[in-house]
Amino acid sequence: MEREDLPLDRQLRQETLFARERVYRFGQPTPLERIIIPDGPEVWVKREDLCAVKSYKWRGACNRMAVLAPQEAAKGVVTASAGNHAQGIALAAKSLGIRARIYMPRSTPRVKQSAVLHHGGEFVEIHLSGDSYDEAVQAARADEAQSGAVYVHAYDDVKVMAGQGTLADEVVLSGHGPFDAAYLQIGGGGMAAGVSTWLKTYWPGIEIIGVEGIGQASMKAALEAGKPISLENVDLFCDGTAVRKAGEFPFQILRETLDRIETVTNTEVSHAIRTLWETLRCVSEPSGALGLAAVIKNREALKGKKVLIVVSGSNVDFLQLGLIAQSQGASNQISRTLRVRIPERPGTMLELLDTCFDGVNITDFQYGKTDEAEAWPAFTIAADDAAVLDGVPAKLDAAGFAWQDLTGAIDIDFRAIPLRSDLLRNPAFLRLDFYERKGALHDFLGQRIQGNANLCYFNYRQSGERIGRALIGLDFPSPYERDALLMTIPSHGDGYRLCEPVDEETRRRLAGGK
Numbered sequence: 001m002e003r004e005d006l007p008l009d010r011q012l013r014q015e016t017l018f019a020r021e022r023v024y025r026f027g028q029p030t031p032l033e034r035i036i037i038p039d040g041p042e043v044w045v046k047r048e049d050l051c052a053v054k055s056y057k058w059r060g061a062c063n064r065m066a067v068l069a070p071q072e073a074a075k076g077v078v079t080a081s082a083g084n085h086a087q088g089i090a091l092a093a094k095s096l097g098i099r100a101r102i103y104m105p106r107s108t109p110r111v112k113q114s115a116v117l118h119h120g121g122e123f124v125e126i127h128l129s130g131d132s133y134d135e136a137v138q139a140a141r142a143d144e145a146q147s148g149a150v151y152v153h154a155y156d157d158v159k160v161m162a163g164q165g166t167l168a169d170e171v172v173l174s175g176h177g178p179f180d181a182a183y184l185q186i187g188g189g190g191m192a193a194g195v196s197t198w199l200k201t202y203w204p205g206i207e208i209i210g211v212e213g214i215g216q217a218s219m220k221a222a223l224e225a226g227k228p229i230s231l232e233n234v235d236l237f238c239d240g241t242a243v244r245k246a247g248e249f250p251f252q253i254l255r256e257t258l259d260r261i262e263t264v265t266n267t268e269v270s271h272a273i274r275t276l277w278e279t280l281r282c283v284s285e286p287s288g289a290l291g292l293a294a295v296i297k298n299r300e301a302l303k304g305k306k307v308l309i310v311v312s313g314s315n316v317d318f319l320q321l322g323l324i325a326q327s328q329g330a331s332n333q334i335s336r337t338l339r340v341r342i343p344e345r346p347g348t349m350l351e352l353l354d355t356c357f358d359g360v361n362i363t364d365f366q367y368g369k370t371d372e373a374e375a376w377p378a379f380t381i382a383a384d385d386a387a388v389l390d391g392v393p394a395k396l397d398a399a400g401f402a403w404q405d406l407t408g409a410i411d412i413d414f415r416a417i418p419l420r421s422d423l424l425r426n427p428a429f430l431r432l433d434f435y436e437r438k439g440a441l442h443d444f445l446g447q448r449i450q451g452n453a454n455l456c457y458f459n460y461r462q463s464g465e466r467i468g469r470a471l472i473g474l475d476f477p478s479p480y481e482r483d484a485l486l487m488t489i490p491s492h493g494d495g496y497r498l499c500e501p502v503d504e505e506t507r508r509r510l511a512g513g514k
Contacts, residue, residue, distance in 0.1 A: 008158070008252050009253060012158055012162055012253065013198070013201060015158055016169065016194065016198055018162070019159070019162045019163045019166050020166060022063050022066040023062050023163055026052075027052050027062070027091075031050065032045070032171060032174045037299055039303065040299035040302060041299065041304065044306070045282075045309055046171060046309070047311055048310055048313060049282060049283075049284060049288060053084070053315075054314045055084035056167055056191060056312050057087065057154070058091050059088070059163040059164050059166050060160035060164045060191075061088030061089045061091070061160065061163070062091065063163030064160050064163065065077065065092040065096060067159060075147070076149045077099070077149055078100070078101045078140050078149040078151055078152075079100065079102055079140055079151065079152045079153070080133065081154055082104065082112075082239055082242065083104065083315055084312075085154035085155075087119050087315070089124070090117075091120070094120050100120065101124075102140075103127045103128075103140040103143070104126060104127070104128055104129070105128070105131055105132055105133055105136050106129070109239070110317065111315055111318065112315050115315060132236075133244070134230075134244045153247075154188060155189055155250055156190070156248055156249050161194040161249065164191040167191075167195060168199050172199070177203060177308075178203040178206065178306075179203065179308045181207040182199055182308040182309070183209045183290075183295050183309050184209070184309075184310060185210075185287055185288070186211065186218075186219045186246075188247040189219050189246050189250025190247060192208075192210055193250040193253035193257070195310070196253070197257055208258050209259060211291050211293070213235055213241060213242075213290065214263040214264060216234045216236075216243065217263050218244060218245055219246040219250075219261060220261045221246075223261060227251070237269070237286055238286040239285075239286070239287065240287030240312065262297075264294050268294075268296070269289050271296065272290075272293035272296055282314070283321070284314055285312075285313045285316035286320075291309035334383060334384070334385075335363060335380055335389075336407045337378060337406045338381065338392065339377070339378045339379075340356075340376070340403045341401060342375050342401060343374060344373055344454070348375070349455050356401065357381060359383070360383050361381065361382045361383065364378075364412075365377065365378075365459075366378045366417050366458065367455070368418045368419030369419060369420060369423050369456040369473075369475070370420050371420075372423060378412055393405075415459070419456070421511050423456075424456055425475055427474065427482075427510070428474050428507070429457070429474075430473075430498060432471075433469055433497040434469075435468075452477050454474065455474060455475075456474065457472065457473025458473070
């Protein structure tokens with residue numbers, strides 16, 4: 001019986017055996033390392049981020065291209081990719097001397113485009129087409145129809161799936177198994193299909209959990225519908241798994257091998273990225289951390305078990321790392337954002353800090369004066385213990401402060417800080433560096449902002465450095481009191497450092513032209 005006549009799962013197993021011989025012409029096995037999750041399971045990480053193209057995708061791409069017939073190779077190949085599969089195609093193209101045209105979305109991170117050119121050299125051409133992976137696929141398919149080039153699918157191909165399955169073969173041969181569970185991220189499903197099939201072959205009792213981003217769960221939708229269906233919208237935060245429609249072949253495999261499927265939020269993924277950095281010094285792309293995000297989410301239920309995850313790639317744009325680091329999910333502390341009403345008079349901000357925020361860490365402070373009688377500053381507060389945060393609203397109620405929970409609010413995330421310039425009389429703006437220690441902000445307000453000075457603006461966000469930077473606005477009844485403070489305030493004090501003064505033009509813009 002020809003391999004193509006076998007049931008799909010048997011085809012996949014046989015092709016994985018053959019892939020063992022092919023893929024290591026192009027790359028080397030990757031390590032399996034353990035990380036410690038406090039109060040969680042024993043977690044082992046397959047480090048696919050450490051291969052030549054920084055992603056497991058080289059395995060499937062190289063396996064598929066290694067079996068091209070001479071007449072197929074002469075016509076070249078064409079493919080579509082969000083970035084990682086493209087690097088695998090480029091690596092194989094250069095090694096085999098095959099021309100490849102690669103279609104990528106216009107939004108593909110530059111780091112992935114540069115890596116494709118690095119690995120493929122003169123044998124690859126990049127064509128940016130459309131705003132999504134699916135639009136890039138349409139362009140690549142049109143090229144295939146016109147040129148006769150061989151289309152190498154990123155996941156919906158048995159030989160590609162088998163190539164990805166070699167990473168599971170390395171896990172089996174590592175001697176660290178068997179595992180109780182494996183959490184496998186899913187985009188189109190090729191890696192999860194190849195890996196789950198191989199793991200189930202050797203460890204039939206292993207639990208396989210598919211993991212998708214909550215805004216890109218195409219396989220979850222396929223399993224619920226009984227067939228692959230297209231999602232109307234796809235979240236692109238985890239760009240490596242941002243697939244609108246699951247692959248047909250992976251779907252057929254995964255409906256048999258998956259024990260269940262879970263979704264995780266972008267916040268949970270950001271926290272997993274930080275965990276990988278702090279434990280392994282691994283810089284994972286968002287899609288690479290999906291499995292760990294689900295493990296951390298279920299850590300209590302998994303306690304005492306041995307769990308496998310795959311860091312599927314580290315091809316992340318440097319600018320995106322900054323956004324991830326600043327997100328709430330990247331913090332090890334629990335946080336929430338509260339907007340509090342206080343009387344618009346000197347000293348009330350300090351009173352609020354004294355009475356209600358003792359014991360919490362203020363990681364973000366946004367305020368602009370918008371009313372003569374009352375102020376609504378917004379604080380993002382964090383603590384190691386959820387009970388500490390839960391106690392803050394009760395303190396606010398007891399002190400008579402009205403408040404709102406604005407956790408996740410759009411205006412807070414985008415730092416839309418309103419300020420009515422017509423309410424300012426004689427404003428001054430100061431740039432300050434605070435030492436990131438408990439009480440630094442409180443001490444500055446208590447010791448330096450005295451008399452008739454009234455806080456009219458505050459813009460501060462914790463950056464993770466030892467120094468936190470803030471822009472503060474103060475308003476005074478007279479220009480004499482303003483100038484007196486500016487002339488007498490020390491450039492350095494307990495817990496703060498005064499930066500160069502805000503220049504007159506900037507002050508006028510902040511104060512609306514005053």
